[in-house]
Amino acid sequence: MGASAGRRSAVLMGAVALLLAGCVGGDEEPRGGSDGGDGVFRLGYVLPETGQLASQGPAQIESVRLAVKEINDAGGVLGQPIPEVTASDEGGNAGVAARSADRVLASGVDAVIGAAASDMSLAIIDTVTGSGVVQCSGSNTAATFTDYPDNGLYFRTAPSDALQATVLSKVIVADGEQRVAVVARGDDYGRGLLKSITKELKDTGIPVVLGETYEPGSEDFDRVARKVREVNPDAAVVVAFDEGAAVLRAMIEAGVGPRDINVYGTDGLRGARLASEVSPDDPGVLAGLKGTAPATGNGEYTARLRAFAPEVRESQFAPQVFDCVTIVALAVEATQSDDPIVFATAINEVTANGERCTSFADCKRLLDRGTNIDYDGESGPLDFVEEGEPGRALFDVYTYDASGALRTVRTEEGSATN
Structure with missing residues (x-):
């Protein structure tokens, strides 16, 4: 079926052999679903109900539920409906996330x-x-995951930050910037984007005159803003999550906000409420800020999601989460097994080098006829590479207008060969 999963398949086949050996001679049963499968595909999630990404939680959680509904409406997986999804909160805290994962696995x-x-x-x-x-x-975008030793069992539909950096750098270059400062969270997400953006800009001859990170739990960003002002850039990139509003306020107060220099952001600064969070009395203070983020789709998916869950306001990463559920379910159908060790070998393959299909129902019909499939998802073409992630992806270029409203300017493709 489709492209070979290469190294990951080799790892997984080794895992199958170890599993079989354990079944013969071991007394300890592994947790989770690696028991050979029982014919019922069971799903859980660890997503933000609270914590620093809580604003993105509803769209991602409801996307899981919408995907499950549409799969079950199409006949389910292996002829059985997906049971109620096991839910748990990542909470913006490593300890909370770890305990949640334990509960879901149990x-x-x-x-x-x-x-x-x-x-x-x-x-x-x-x-x-x-x-x-x-x-x-x-929504995991940190480059760390590309070659993480995951036993061939970790996948992501969100593109690596290395791809986002190529698109954002093109926007900055096209705007004619000459001296760029980058401010980023001091975690894998922030440091990874800082490194990738710096490389992309330097490769085009644009110097990054400041690369400054801050602790993710910080609340005072005056020092960071002063450092940006001191290097006298003509543009600044901010890589942040929900604290981005506070970072931008500090930059505005220091005279290096969007009214003073060109300011750019990544996916963490894309939000309908950001301008009012920065300045409730003057949301237009963000006018002209530009950024890039993985595409939220052509609008049809957002409308479908909001019809399903009217309370959803933000849609960042919603289509990518929907696609996660769909490709995993299609891999189960492709292998006719709900054993993760088995169906993981088909996840890459259902996204490339087959007959194009755009829904679980349509793809399943092709699989039932013995046809190789290429699922193009709600987030765009996936075309997974060997590492279990998109080899190319669509990114929205967004901006904030004079009223502080979020607007999508255009959509561009980023790929490893750009």
Whole structure:
């Protein structure tokens, strides 16, 4: 079926052999779904109900539920409906995320969706994949995961920050910037983007005159803003999560806000409420800020999600989470097994080098006829590479207008060959 999973398949076949050996001579049963499968595909998630990414939680959680509904409406997986999803909160805290993963695994799931934050996935990936369970994140973008030793069981539909950096750098270059400062969270997400953006800009001859990180739990960003002002840049990039509003306020007060220099952001600064969070009395203070983020789709998915869950306001990473659930379910169908060690070998393959299909129902019909499939998801073409992540992806270029409203300017493709 489709492209070979290469190294990951070799790792997984080795895991199958070890599993069989354990079944013959071992007394300890692994947790989770690595028990050969029982014909029922069980799913859980570790996603932000509280914590620093809580604003993104509803869209991701409801996307899991919407995907499950549409799969079950199409006949389910292996002829059985997916049971109620086991839910747990990543909480923006490594300890909370780890305990949540333990609870989800204890329920006997075959796959875990999440976590949302890269740092939270790093807190649970060894436990999840070490238990022989598949993990798929729709929003982990840190480059760390590309070659992480995950037993071939970790996947992501969110593109690596290395791809986002190529698109953002093109935007900055096209705007004619000459001296760029970069301010970033001091975690895998922030440091990874700082490194990738710096490399991309330097490769085009644009110097990065400041690369400054801050502790993720910081509340005072005056020092960071002063450092930006001191290097006298004509542009600044801010890599942040929810604390981005406080970072921007400090930059504005220091005279290096969007009205003073060109300011750019990444996916963490894309939010309908950001301008009012920065300045409730003057949301237009963000006018002109530009950024890039993994595409939220063509609008049809967002409308479908909001019809399903009217309370959802933000849609960042929602289509990517929907695609996570869908490709894992399609891999189970492709292998006719709910054993994670088995169906993980088909996850890459259902996203490339087959007949194009765009829904679980349509793809399943092709699989039932013995046809190789290429699932193009709600987030765009996936075309997974050997490492279990998109080899190319669509990114929205966004901006804030004079009223502080978030607008999507255009969509561009980023790829490893750009």
